Amino acid sequence: MKSLHRSLSLLFIVVCSLSWVSASANSHDDFLECLYSYHPNESSSITQVIYTETNSSYLALLNSSIRNLRFSTPNTPKPLVIVTPLNISHVQATIYCSKKHGLEIRTRSGGHDFEGLSFVSPVPFVVIDLVNLRSVDVDVENEEAWVQSGASVGEVYYRINERSTNLSFPAAVFRTVGIGGSISGGGDGSLFRKYGLSADNVIDAQLVDANGRVLDRRSMGEDLFWAIRGGGGGSFGIVISWKIKLVHVPSNVTFFSVGRTLEQNATQLLHRWQYVAPNLPNDVYPVVTISTTNASENGTKTVLATFISLFQGGADEFFPLMQERFPELGLVKEDFIEMTWIESLLLMNGLSNETSEILLDRSNRYTILPPFAKSKSDYVREPMPEIALQGLWLHLLEVDEGGTAVLNFFAHGGIMEEISETETPYPHRKGTLYKISYVIAWQEEENNNSQRYISWMRKLYSYMGPFVSKSPREAYVNYRDLDIGSNNYYGKTSYKQASNWGRKYFKNNFDRLVYVKTKTDPKNFFKHEQSIPPLLHYTS
Ligand SMILES: Cc1cc2nc3c(=O)[nH]c(=O)nc-3n(C[C@H](O)[C@H](O)[C@H](O)COP(=O)(O)OP(=O)(O)OC[C@H]3O[C@@H](n4cnc5c(N)ncnc54)[C@H](O)[C@@H]3O)c2cc1C
Ligand SMILES: *[C@@H]1O[C@H](CO)[C@@H](O)[C@H](O)[C@H]1NC(C)=O
Ligand SMILES: *[C@@H]1O[C@H](CO)[C@@H](O)[C@H](O)[C@H]1NC(C)=O
Ligand SMILES: *[C@@H]1O[C@H](CO)[C@@H](O)[C@H](O)[C@H]1NC(C)=O
Ligand SMILES: *[C@@H]1O[C@H](CO)[C@@H](O)[C@H](O)[C@H]1NC(C)=O
Ligand SMILES: *[C@@H]1O[C@H](CO)[C@@H](O)[C@H](O)[C@H]1NC(C)=O
Ligand SMILES: *[C@@H]1O[C@H](CO)[C@@H](O)[C@H](O)[C@H]1NC(C)=O
Ligand SMILES: *[C@@H]1O[C@H](CO)[C@@H](O)[C@H](O)[C@H]1NC(C)=O
Ligand SMILES: *[C@@H]1O[C@H](CO)[C@@H](O)[C@H](O)[C@H]1NC(C)=O
Ligand SMILES: *[C@@H]1O[C@H](CO)[C@@H](O)[C@H](O)[C@H]1NC(C)=O
Ligand SMILES: *[C@@H]1O[C@H](CO)[C@@H](O)[C@H](O)[C@H]1NC(C)=O
Ligand SMILES: *[C@@H]1O[C@H](CO)[C@@H](O)[C@H](O)[C@H]1NC(C)=O
16 A cells, blocks of 8 residues: 555656656746747846846856755756846846746845755756845944845855945844845844844845745835745745944954864863853853864874964953953963954855955855865753763764865854744754754765765764754754755645644744745745745645
């Protein structure tokens, strides 16, 4: 019975795929025809922003913001067309024609999606790449800015700093992360314990909905405005730009980074860190990066925990604070380095020898990790016992030479503890000690690397189950992970099915997201493997 069911589903998939193949050649031409005729005026001619496989720059454009080569193999499905809008009318035309000719749209800002959902789809699709829409208009006097989605966080940091070194925005740390995707899923960085997530600091937005309407906060209403600030990208429309609230940064910030191996009591120190870090003042951004390294004396592998913190203020204040709160770490005065805010951003990107212009660079070329990767996330609400950390080390030490495993523990607390769980869709607030990001990265596709390292990651995730948040086991939507569940692409996605992964990302906010989706995009035009499903939706 089970196998019959399986053959039937397979048959269904095959039949559907076949019909798509035959349909796609035509829908492709019809789609282009539609775009050209939608936009007859030379002034904002759409032909200059349309790329198909016949254009020589198609592949370079597609590649330009692929950050994970798992999604850049010969077998990875490619978009029929890439549109790089210069104007909202180009976005509207693409929505209109995609709908008319049965193509799906994937929207890409910075391309960092951990599952490649902004540029890969199992059905014939078009990519709207917002690379040309990346202006940053800073209003120093009112401490606000309008930022287009295609800007990277590096560009946003740079443009604000150019106008005022005292102002900034709480955004992701990694400079090439897109504003469009990161705000859509929350966005945390070195100011989030003081000011909240990027999404917590958005005051207006310009969105194109499934009907091609251009909406702002007032015209979209508070429900939709709530949903787009953390409900995950690609579900509700295409956000063209965001009006953000700027925040104050001091002239000097202070940084330290010290590594401790197992032989240097890394286990006990990390155990203690779980009690100390979440309770540090809002001005501190405490992170621990965990990797493996060769022990210096005999070349035996060991675990290295690097304790990193950035403080919004001077060393004269930060050093005594750390001595009081975390004497076990054995910090000395020389560990504390003062610098400007913008220098701290370079440092945290591993670019301390560069000038700040490097923040404008959108390429991958300074990435430290190998280019193939699989990631996951967890939130921790009870300190892990030392014995559990020791078990974690065994997993890390098991990784062979070809793989690089990195875990980051990002302390929560601060203002994250005070913002209500329902304020935005991001629910991981009160009671969260820290977030873990797990990454395994490797150099090559061969030797079954993907299979091997991904199963290692799944094993690690299963090991961690007892020590992290439960019912639901929470996860960060910006660290997209299809292992925790996905929509049934070829049939109907039930609310119940989606709520499995939905509650991990959003807890009970998932229900409001489904409500907003049902109200604003009942036919599920904007969809992907983990988009919010509308109620009573049936695809065929
Ligand atoms: C190396 C690296 C470092 C990272 N560091 C951090 C960090 O410090 N803090 C943090 O919070 N996160 C971090 N992330 C995660 C990052 O925030 C998410 O991957 C985020 O979704 C990336 O946004 P993007 O615009 O670059 O991605 P994209 O891949 O372009 O988009 C991600 C998702 O949002 C959708 N989307 C994109 N633009 C729009 C739009 N304009 N309107 C509607 N939907 C849209 C896409 O369709 C896709 O579903 C990091 C990721 C990587 C790979
Ligand atoms: C094209 O331009 C003409 C003249 O500028 C204008 O009247 C018309 O509305 C434009 N059409 C579109 C579709 O933008
Ligand atoms: C892609 O090729 C088509 C057909 O030659 C052309 O009309 C279009 O302008 C090209 N696109 C770009 C961005 O150059
Ligand atoms: C695009 O990326 C693929 C996979 O990494 C590579 O094989 C190809 O040469 C790249 N093409 C261009 C034009 O960059
Ligand atoms: C779109 O083009 C019109 C006319 O050229 C211009 O006024 C408008 O600012 C453009 N919009 C965007 C988002 O670029
Ligand atoms: C920036 O902030 C510092 C204190 O943090 C203050 O001394 C300085 O005057 C401010 N500069 C400007 C331009 O506001
Ligand atoms: C900032 O740091 C520099 C060098 O460390 C120091 O000389 C200066 O006094 C500091 N400025 C402030 C405002 O604390
Ligand atoms: C590790 O901890 C033990 C016991 O607390 C202590 O005696 C020892 O000096 C520490 N080692 C290091 C390298 O800090
Ligand atoms: C660690 O040691 C192994 C075996 O001696 C060696 O192959 C590897 O390159 C070393 N790794 C690093 C990061 O030094
Ligand atoms: C290597 O050195 C570490 C201490 O740095 C020690 O714990 C370990 O037992 C040594 N391994 C071997 C094989 O000598
Ligand atoms: C930065 O420059 C210094 C001195 O030139 C050099 O020792 C150091 O290795 C460089 N750091 C990086 C990350 O390139
Ligand atoms: C890859 O995995 C398959 C099946 O698990 C195995 O038969 C094959 O030998 C592996 N190839 C390599 C290069 O490890």
